[in-house]
Amino acid sequence: MVNLFSKAQPNDVFTPRSREINERMYVDRPELEERLEDALKGDKYIIVHGESGNGKTWLYKRVLTHKSVRFEIVNLANAVLHGSLLSAFEAKLAELGIETPTQRTEEFDFGVRPGGIGGGGKQQTQVALATQSAFSGLVTYLNNKAHGKRSVLVLDNFEQIVDDTDYLRAVASIIISADEESIAKHGVKLLLVGVPRDLKQLVAKVGNASTIANRLIEIPEVARLTLDEAISLMSRGFEKELRCEFTLDKVFLYKEICWKTDRIAQQIHELCLKIALEAQRDNNIISLDVVSRAERKWLEESFTSDLAVIENLMNSIETKVGRKNQVIYSLGKVDKEDFKHSDIERIVREEFDVDEGINLNLPQMLASFSKAENPLIRRTPKNNAYRFVSPKLKMAIRAGLQLDAEHRVVKIVE
Incomplete structure (x- = not known):
């Protein structure tokens, strides 16, 4: 039974052994999936937001994978780590095995040569490339990998940069560049993912507000699970997949787990994992003592x-x-x-x-x-x-x- 569990996934109580079980354990978010699919068909860049652990990453990965959309993820925590958004893009290119030129050589004539006669010659100079060259490199890479079809560059963990106007200006500059021929021709869509509810306003306030707003579309918040969704998920995990037996009121238990985890999917996963592992040590029986031991370990390890x-x-x-x-x-x-x-x-x-x-x-x-x-x-x-x-x-x-x-x-x- 232990092999049924591995690392927690954002919208999944149990990470199962196979893709088939994984699909059964996923909590469908039909409205959010539909809104994201519709946004992918449009011309605007997309914002996905919601509290940590509610399933933002799981949502966009599921939709993009099911729609066979090629995507790459840039973790904005790396922008903070490396000191700039440009550096984060360059690090991503390096991860993909692509060298990023930071300057190019230009050659020009010098000297006065009336009628082409006299002194003169050619001189080379190093010209620093524009800040957006690394972004352009990622866009080109994605376009090539997608064979010209729609692809997506994900900027995840946006909350890491919201307090720094320099980072926000860099993102605003990239959004505005969507109309530039060198970027637009590749058909790569930007997907901004983060916790804050007002991501559009945060970016717009450091640039041309109306221009930024016109280039962004925000799908509804990826909110915590509903009570019915959470209970259904726990029931499938404990009763159908693991076939646990209960010596307490299981409906009361499920509601208590919902209350203590605030119906955050990741936390439901982690607490249910602790309960399942404790139950395994007790002949697969979920008792009050099993739940108490599991909750204590969950608290000590996570909080x-x-x-x-x-x-x-x-x-x-x-x-x-x-x-x-x-x-x-x-x-x-x-x-x-x-x-x-x-x-x-x-x-x-x-x-x-x-x-x-x-x-x-x-x-x-x-x-x-x-x-x-x-x-x-x-x-x-x-x-x-x-x-x-x-x-x-x-x-x-x-x-x-x-x-x-x-x-x-x-x-x-x-």
Whole structure:
């Protein structure tokens, strides 16, 4: 059974042994797949966005592969690593075994030779090639490999460069170059992939906004799985593929996994993998003890840094009320992507039976959580609400904190 599992895939609870099982385990996203397919037929460059682990990479790879579209991926983390977008393109060309010329030799006549008689001669000089030469090289490579058919250059992990205007200007320049004959003739489409919702606006603000906007199309967000999608996926994995037996309410278990993983596909995979491996040690039976052991290992292996962020913001164990702890626990209960202090205050008062006459000082407390050295939450672009810095922080709260017999917030993993 262990061979059924390998490295986690973004939209796949179990990475199976064969392509046939892999297809069965994939969660269909028909609307998103259709929108991406339609965008590939158009002339605009494409944006795919969504939180990490929701299946962006799996989505575009599935669509491009099924449509037999040739593609290559440039990881924008390499742009940061190498110091520029150009360097990332050059590194990709090197990976593909293609040398990138950085300059060319030009020859010109010099000297005065009236009637062609007299002194003079020829001189050579080295001319630096334009910044976009490496991009042009990738475009040419893709076009050749695709034999002139539609192909795609993917710029993945866009969130790595969103805070640097130089990188954004470089991307804007490439987008504008789509109309240049030397680029357009190859028919290579650019696919921008990243976490931020407002990728188009981020790029447009450093260039000609209307020009950039007219060259980009954004498909709907690759969001977390729905409850039905997640439960269906877990049921197929545990019941049909692995044939596990349960000594607890499996529907309740599936809903608990959805809650603790926030229905992020990658995290569902990782927690289900832990449960399956623990169940294997217990005659393929999923019990409360098996789930508890699996969750603890999942927390310890995947959320160490996130738990540290949370712990640094909590009250000490000696604090009588532990209001910060209550607020952090309540943050884990919020079911909105963006939330206001009034949303959290309502949860705190209901969960901990806090009288309306007691001032919770929520605006100041949330502000302090956002301004910490390692912040838990951050202001939204409009500055009128908050959201978690990372979905993993919400998961760490949900899976890593619990209420003890005295209704105090305590950590599960010490």
